[in-house]
Amino acid sequence: MTRSSEYITTEQQAEWFKTDSTKYDLYLAYCMQPGAIIYDCGYGVVHKCPDQSLLTGGLLPNYRGQHFGQELFQNLVNHCPYGKPIRLEVLKTNHRAFTVYIKLGFKIISEDPRLHYMEYDNDPVI
Numbered sequence: 001m002t003r004s005s006e007y008i009t010t011e012q013q014a015e016w017f018k019t020d021s022t023k024y025d026l027y028l029a030y031c032m033q034p035g036a037i038i039y040d041c042g043y044g045v046v047h048k049c050p051d052q053s054l055l056t057g058g059l060l061p062n063y064r065g066q067h068f069g070q071e072l073f074q075n076l077v078n079h080c081p082y083g084k085p086i087r088l089e090v091l092k093t094n095h096r097a098f099t100v101y102i103k104l105g106f107k108i109i110s111e112d113p114r115l116h117y118m119e120y121d122n123d124p125v126i
C-alpha cells in the first residue's frame with residue numbers, strides 16, 4: 001500500500017481506507033487454537049490491476065517465525081485471477097520474506113539496489 005517506512009497515523013490509515021481501499025482486496029488472517037480461540041495475526045492485500053495482480057501482506061510480530069507466512073501468501077495467490085501475472089516486491093534485506101516467496105514459486109524478474117521484483121507464473125493448468 002505504501003513504500004514509506006515512516007510512522008503512519010491512525011488518521012492517515014482512516015483516510016487511506018476512505019479514499020483508496022476500493023482498489024484493493026483486503027484480507028485479515030486469523031489463527032485458531034484448540035478450543036476455537038481465534039486471534040487476528042496478520043493481513044494481506046491483493047491489488048487487481050488490468051494486466052497483473054500485486055500482492056503485499058504481513059504478520060503481527062508474535063506470529064512471525066512459525067511458518068504462517070507461506071500459508072498467508074499462498075491464500076493471496078489463490079485469490080488472484082488466473083492468466084495474469086502475480087507480482088510483488090521485497091526488500092533485499094528481508095531474507096525471511098524472500099524465502100517464503102521462493103518456496104511458493106515466485107521468481108526474480110528484475111531488481112534495483114534495494115528491491116527484488118518477483119513474479120509467480122499464473123498460467124492456467126491445461
Ligand SMILES: CC(C)(COP(=O)(O)OP(=O)(O)OC[C@H]1O[C@@H](n2cnc3c(N)ncnc32)[C@H](O)[C@@H]1OP(=O)(O)O)[C@@H](O)C(=O)NCCC(=O)NCCS
Pocket residue numbers: 056057058059060063064065066067068069070089090091094095096097099100
Ligand atoms: C515475511 C513474513 C510474512 C514471513 O512469514 P513467517 O511465517 O514469519 O516466515 P517463516 O518463519 O515461515 O520463515 C520463512 C522461511 O525463512 C527462513 N528464515 C527466517 N529468518 C531468516 C533469515 N534471517 N534469513 C534467511 N532465511 C530466514 C525460515 O527458516 C523459513 O524457511 P524454512 O521454511 O525453510 O524453515 C513475516 O515474517 C512478516 O510478516 N514479516 C513482516 C512484514 C513483512 O516483511 N512482509 C513482507 C513484505 S514484502
